[in-house]
Amino acid sequence: MEPTKGKGRAIVIGGSLGGLFAANLLLARGWDVKVYERASDDLATRGAGIGTHEELFAVMRELGITIDQTIGVAVNRRMCLALDGSLVYELTVPQVMSAWARVYRPLKAMLPDRCYRPGTALKAFTEHADRVVVELSDGSRDECDLLIGADGIRSTLRSIWQPTAQPVYVGYIAWRGVMQESAMPPALHAQLMPNYAFGLPEGEMMLAYPVPGKGDDVRPGHRGYNFVWYRPTDEHSQLPDLCSDATGRCHGQSIAPPLIRPEVIRSIKKTAHEVLAPQIAEAFELTEQPFFQAIYDLESTTIAKGRVALLGDAAFVARPHIGAGVSKAALDALDLVNQLDAAPGDVAGALATYDVRRRNFGSKVVQRSRWVGGYVQWHGKPKHLHPDNMMPSAPENVLREIGAPLAKIKELHEMM
Ligand SMILES: Cc1cc2nc3c(=O)[nH]c(=O)nc-3n(C[C@H](O)[C@H](O)[C@H](O)COP(=O)(O)OP(=O)(O)OC[C@H]3O[C@@H](n4cnc5c(N)ncnc54)[C@H](O)[C@@H]3O)c2cc1C
Incomplete structure (x- = not known):
């Protein structure tokens, strides 16, 4: 050497x-x-x-990296929304939501x-x-x-x-995605954007919060709204189908987002309207490229x-x-x-x-x-x-322990 x-x-x-x-x-x-x-x-x-x-x-x-307001989007209020859109519970938890990039x-x-x-x-x-x-x-x-x-x-x-x-696969996946703030209709924006929103359908957990937008932009109007939705998914009867592309090829326990079949995306967006508060479902519907990750x-x-x-x-x-x-x-x-x-x-x-x-x-x-x-x-x-x-x-x-x-x-x- x-x-x-x-x-x-x-x-x-x-x-x-x-x-x-x-x-x-x-x-x-x-x-x-x-x-x-x-x-x-x-x-x-x-x-x-x-x-x-x-x-x-x-x-x-x-x-030596400067941590200032550009590091992320500050959010203080957590709110849990019921299926009918009403507020179930709220909690003050100051946190900065950032982006991997x-x-x-x-x-x-x-x-x-x-x-x-x-x-x-x-x-x-x-x-x-x-x-x-x-x-x-x-x-x-x-x-x-x-x-x-x-x-x-x-x-x-x-x-x-x-x-x-x-x-070790733990029996559930996380659906993820980011929608652009600029695409949020004003009424939805007022309800969701300042908040960390939770949806807790039976045995599932949806988290949704503001994050920096494209190019790490944290300016109002340019941010994103991020979703992480945990759903039980059977390793043998369900996961292989989700991980199969349009040609029928199964990619194992993950699949590149662009290869997720359109009917899988349509189905998860439809499910969102069935089990989540209308505000969260509407925003999730506007997510361009939802993808999922198995949890281990x-x-x-x-x-x-x-x-x-x-x-x-x-x-x-x-x-x-x-x-x-x-x-x-x-x-x-x-x-x-x-x-x-x-x-x-x-x-x-x-x-x-x-x-x-x-x-x-x-x-x-x-x-x-x-x-x-x-x-x-x-x-x-x-x-x-x-x-x-x-x-x-x-x-x-749930609202106290997450993050x-x-x-x-x-x-x-x-x-x-
Ligand atoms: C749904 C979900 C939500 C999450 N949310 C959060 C969150 O809110 N906050 C948080 O802190 N974390 C979160 N995480 C976790 C976070 O993303 C990871 O813990 C973190 O990125 C780990 O980084 P890493 O560098 O150890 O590994 P990775 O980011 O996986 O990097 C490994 C790198 O090694 C390279 N590599 C692999 N094999 C080789 C090889 N043989 N030779 C050379 N290179 C190789 C890969 O290409 C890759 O670039 C989340 C994870 C998931 C799944």
Whole structure:
């Protein structure tokens, strides 16, 4: 391996949010960094609205990213609407709703081009006492002192290293989509746009909230309204049909949004009118390209050892109910660099500490989101199947727990 200046050479697999947080933090602390990202297109076109947490902004600030009013749309009022459109419950919860791309763009912009190689995937790696050698999809090899897997829920690195840790489908999907504020009729706009709206039909959960619009625009009139609608969906009798394109080809447990069959979109929009408040259904109807994602739990038994570490969704995936996937990826990356700084020249020692700390946190996040998601998973199922500890299903619990500030979740706050 070529001698490197500074603290050593790190390779990061995956150039999405987790990978970019890690790469930028390592660079700032004196590491030489290379990111290999499988996708060759601009990732900023991906993603939808996200809830944020103060802890996410703290890591962004540490990198010198300005957090001001352009970071998202502030919303204070949560309201649950009944099927007839009447107000069931309301709660004041200040939160900033942002967009995946709004977090991604400044992270990508600050990483020097020489550190980022798109269109290149990890294929294999070999650990040696003094280095790790990676094999890449273009046939080349590279070497490093530290290898980081930030390659998401289907992580190649994790599947080579820890093949038994696999995502487990939890029995429901999330329909998602964003409609443009400019397309909202005025009466609907007045009711929905300032609010975080909930719809709670039997065993389902619809969340709808304002987010930055195209180009991360937060100006009134240019924002978006984002939907996340959790619906029980049988893995064998329903999901394969949803994931089949117009030619009949099933794409597994996910499908690219443009390939979702028009009749599937028509059907979900029709269902919206049958089970949701008319205001929410009307807005969902105006969503140009609804898409869905299957929801999984993923727990790893080891996330770091020797010279190899996992972070973000590659390490643990919690259901999205606490809205902390991006924040967890940022906090994983921060803890990793902090442990490396605390043990200069001892990568294995630093990673051993990181493994204990962040595995503990990841497990707690998964448990918490499983508890909240029980609302969708267990509703209508025989009582004897229910876990002992269930979140009470009243609307006030749902409105309080979804995307709650991490500082208010005792078992997580204790570990931050
Ligand atoms: C319905 C839903 C709603 C959500 N809402 C929120 C929310 O409100 N707030 C929030 O914080 N989070 C939310 N999340 C979670 C959030 O999107 C993820 O937790 C977060 O994006 C994880 O980032 P990551 O970088 O770890 O992984 P990913 O974003 O999955 O990135 C992995 C990257 O690795 C690349 N890659 C994969 N394999 C290889 C390989 N072999 N070689 C090279 N590159 C590779 C991929 O191309 C990809 O770019 C939500 C998720 C879902 C499903």
